[in-house]
Amino acid sequence: MSLLEIAGVSKRFGGLQAVKDVAFRVEKGAIKAVIGPNGAGKTTLFHLVSGVLAPDAGEVRLRGQAIQGRPTHEIAAQGLSRTFQHIRLFAGMTALENAMVGAHVAGRAGFLAGMLHLPWTWREERALRERAREALDLVGVLPLADQDATRLSYGQQRAVELARALAGGPELLLLDEPAAGLNMRETAGLARLLGRIRDRGVTLLVVEHDMSLVMNVSDEVVVLSYGEKIADAAPREVQRDPHVVQVYLGEDAC
Amino acid sequence: MPRSRYARVALLVAAVVAVQLATEWGGKPFFLTQLTMSAYYTLVAVGLSLLMGFAGQISLGHAAFFAIGGYGSALLTTLDLSPARGSAAVSLLARTGLLAARTDLSGAEALSVAPWPAFACAIALAAAVAWIVGVPVLKLKGHYLAMATLGFGTIVHSVVLGTQRLGAADGLGGVPAFRLLPGLAVGGGRAARVENYYVAWGLVALAMLVLGNLVESRVGRALRAIHGAEDAAGSMGVDVGRYKLRTFVLSAVLAAAGGAFLTHLTGGIGPGEASVMKSVRYVAIVAVGGMGSLWGTLATSATLEFVSLRGWFGTLDDAAFAVVLLFVMLFSPDGLLRLDLPAALRAARGRLSPGPDAETEP
Numbered sequence: 158m159s160l161l162e163i164a165g166v167s168k169r170f171g172g173l174q175a176v177k178d179v180a181f182r183v184e185k186g187a188i189k190a191v192i193g194p195n196g197a198g199k200t201t202l203f204h205l206v207s208g209v210l211a212p213d214a215g216e217v218r219l220r221g222q223a224i225q226g227r228p229t230h231e232i233a234a235q236g237l238s239r240t241f242q243h244i245r246l247f248a249g250m251t252a253l254e255n256a257m258v259g260a261h262v263a264g265r266a267g268f269l270a271g272m273l274h275l276p277w278t279w280r281e282e283r284a285l286r287e288r289a290r291e292a293l294d295l296v297g298v299l300p301l302a303d304q305d306a307t308r309l310s311y312g313q314q315r316a317v318e319l320a321r322a323l324a325g326g327p328e329l330l331l332l333d334e335p336a337a338g339l340n341m342r343e344t345a346g347l348a349r350l351l352g353r354i355r356d357r358g359v360t361l362l363v364v365e366h367d368m369s370l371v372m373n374v375s376d377e378v379v380v381l382s383y384g385e386k387i388a389d390a391a392p393r394e395v396q397r398d399p400h401v402v403q404v405y406l407g408e409d410a411c
Numbered sequence: 412m413p414r415s416r417y418a419r420v421a422l423l424v425a426a427v428v429a430v431q432l433a434t435e436w437g438g439k440p441f442f443l444t445q446l447t448m449s450a451y452y453t454l455v456a457v458g459l460s461l462l463m464g465f466a467g468q469i470s471l472g473h474a475a476f477f478a479i480g481g482y483g484s485a486l487l488t489t490l491d492l493s494p495a496r497g498s499a500a501v502s503l504l505a506r507t508g509l510l511a512a513r514t515d516l517s518g519a520e521a522l523s524v525a526p527w528p529a530f531a532c533a534i535a536l537a538a539a540v541a542w543i544v545g546v547p548v549l550k551l552k553g554h555y556l557a558m559a560t561l562g563f564g565t566i567v568h569s570v571v572l573g574t575q576r577l578g579a580a581d582g583l584g585g586v587p588a589f590r591l592l593p594g595l596a597v598g599g600g601r602a603a604r605v606e607n608y609y610v611a612w613g614l615v616a617l618a619m620l621v622l623g624n625l626v627e628s629r630v631g632r633a634l635r636a637i638h639g640a641e642d643a644a645g646s647m648g649v650d651v652g653r654y655k656l657r658t659f660v661l662s663a664v665l666a667a668a669g670g671a672f673l674t675h676l677t678g679g680i681g682p683g684e685a686s687v688m689k690s691v692r693y694v695a696i697v698a699v700g701g702m703g704s705l706w707g708t709l710a711t712s713a714t715l716e717f718v719s720l721r722g723w724f725g726t727l728d729d730a731a732f733a734v735v736l737l738f739v740m741l742f743s744p745d746g747l748l749r750l751d752l753p754a755a756l757r758a759a760r761g762r763l764s765p766g767p768d769a770e771t772e773p
Contacts, residue, residue: 207646233648241646247639249703250632258636262648264629268657271628272621278628285629325648 158221160185160360161206161329166215166225168201175201177384178215183329188351188361190371190392193381194404199364200242202381203333206362207239208232219329234262238327240318242334242364246306252317253302256289259321263288285324292320295357296350312343319350329360336367348374372396380404416623419706420616427612431605442721443608444601449716450611451673454618456696456712457705458665461622463694464703465631466658467638468549469557471690472564473666476537478571478685480667481674483533485583486576487524488675491515496522513587526589530671537667538660545659549652561687568685582681589675597675607676614672615709618665622705634658635703688729695736 159182168176176198183189191199204210206217211226218224224232238259247255264285266278293299296316301309306317315335322330335351336344344367351374355361365371371378372392380388380395382404388395395401434442459473492510495501501522504510511525524532548559571577578584588598595610596603625631636644637651645651674680683689696715700707715735718724724731 209642209646228650228652229642229645230648230650233646239646241643245640245643247636247643249639250635254632254635258632258644258649259647261629261633261636266629268625268630268661271630272625274624274628282629321647 162218164216166205166212168205168212174384179386181379181389183362185360187376188355188374190375190378191364192371192378197381198384199381203331203364207331236328238322238325239331240322240333244314244318246314246318248307250306251303252306253289255306255317256292256320256324257285259324260285260288262325289324292324296320311338332363334364336365336370344370420620423616431608443604445717445720447608447611448720449713450615451669452716453615453709453712454669455666456693456708457618458662459693460697460705460708462658462662463697465626465634466655468655470560471557472560473693474685474689475564475567476663476666477670478567479537480533480670481680481684482577483536484529484671485586485674485680487529487532488526488587489585490523491521493522515585533671534664534667537663541660541663545656549655549659564687564690571685572682582679584679586674586678597672692732695732698736698739
């Protein structure tokens with residue numbers, strides 16, 4: 158059974174068919190990339206998987222269980238985490254606190270336990286803090302733990318967002334354009350980091366524009382064009398696929 | 412940092428004692444009456460501060476919850492059940508201790524619900540109303556949420572004002588004292604002034620302790636995350652809808668408790684407590700104290716409510732709070748207690764005058 162299975166998923170916004178009958182699988186332990194020209198439906202597909210949007214048709218199955226249309230927090234609790242194309246850090250909170258919210262799914266202290274500051278919550282708080290620090294350490298921003306997250310540099314904010322998504326210990330991590338706005342050196346660092354994250358047993362589904370990153374790190378690549386899947390294969394094969402080349406470079410390239 | 416959390420509550424207790432001693436030695440013991448009343452308004456304000464400052468949800472209807480608590484307690488503790496004394500239900504209630512005999516205003520014997528069960532009913536009613544109102548309303552954001560809660564507040568005010576049972580424009584009176592524990596009562600007139608003062612501020616200290624714990628907890632972090640980026644909080648596994656609703660209910664319960672206690676303290680409640688201007692006043696207090704600062708709200712509420720109750724604003728009482736709100740929004744949207752004066756003046760000048768670009772245009 159695949160960790161994630163997308164089966165015949167479609168989504169329409171008014172007159173625009175954003176995603177049309179898309180199907181593919183993500184195997185456990187893999188790094189899978191979704192690429193495509195602007196407007197190909199990549200981010201919409203991400204929203205459909207993470208529960209921000211509900212598909213008009215089709216199923217999204219996590220470990221065989223249909224999750225499409227479920228609320229985002231329930232999907233997150235089942236081990237699916239994500240980052241955002243435009244950074245969505247929590248303002249007025251430190252990098253550590255941001256990452257601790259990421260570890261929210263690993264805790265269970267509710268209103269009453271919090272108000273009474275019950276002893277068992279002290280241990281839980283320590284555990285959540287430790288998870289958050291580990292995640293910040295993994296992405297290399299632990300020294301910035303006590304800084305206001307939204308005042309960090311762009312690259313550092315991206316790192317904190319990644320740490321926040323990792324702190325809950327997800328099984329599947331969705332990254333929406335993680336290399337956007339990064340320079341070449343930072344992108345190379347990101348590629349190594351994605352490898353390290355995978356080595357920890359986290360499966361990755363990555364929407365990305367940066368071809369060097371996609372071709373370097375991913376095991377499989379799905380290509381979308383106008384909402385439809387036009388290829389789903391290993392990076393080398395996708396690069397040679399004439400249909401893909403045509404979509405990316407135009408008719409004359411063939 | 413739990414230590415500083417408890418240190419702040421200890422500081423509050425010390426300040427409460429210091430103020431009481433100061434009024435005693437300064438020959439102004441009557442100040443305690445208004446200080447006690449301001450404590451109960453402060454319960455409303457700190458609860459609203461949790462909702463607005465931490466969860467980021469506005470309510471322009473909190474006076475309604477205050478009124479539900481106050482009117483609920485007042486109605487049950489003054490409703491005379493003695494004509495039905497013979498009925499099975501009433502005699503059963505009387506035997507379980509839920510009813511209390513008392514002398515009403517005209518000196519006649521009366522049988523009413525005892526203050527503790529009345530309090531529990533009033534709080535439960537406020538919580539239930541908050542839940543029922545909150546489920547649809549908290550799906551709204553910003554202006555829309557403000558308007559919806561304003562509408563709710565207006566409805567409660569109109570109902571209170573138009574119901575004979577609730578005394579209409581006169582409100583309810585003759586509410587007995589509320590004995591919290593043996594030897595500790597809310598109410599009882601001037602003779603119990605010092606006791607009332609300590610009970611009221613003790614309750615505020617308790618609320619600060621509990622709310623301070625909450626904002627430093629997993630839930631508190633999640634609430635700030637909702638405030639910061641609601642969709643991202645959801646993607647991290649925070650059940651946004653449920654957390655907002657629980658916070659709304661919790662702040663409504665605090666408002667209702669404030670209303671119930673103040674009603675027992677003063678012996679009655681009027682429809683003015685449910686008015687929209689009261690709700691605006693609580694919002695103004697939270698805004699001055701600084702969004703996201705329970706202690707800033709406490710300090711602001713204690714001071715402004717005391718000054719207002721002493722009548723320093725005269726007939727311009729409501730206007731004073733509206734002006735305060737206006738100035739805070741113009742000069743320091745983060746609250747006056749966090750004001751960086753030069754920066755705020757620069758920013759305000761920028762907001763009030765057309766920018767340099769506009770001037771250079773032909």
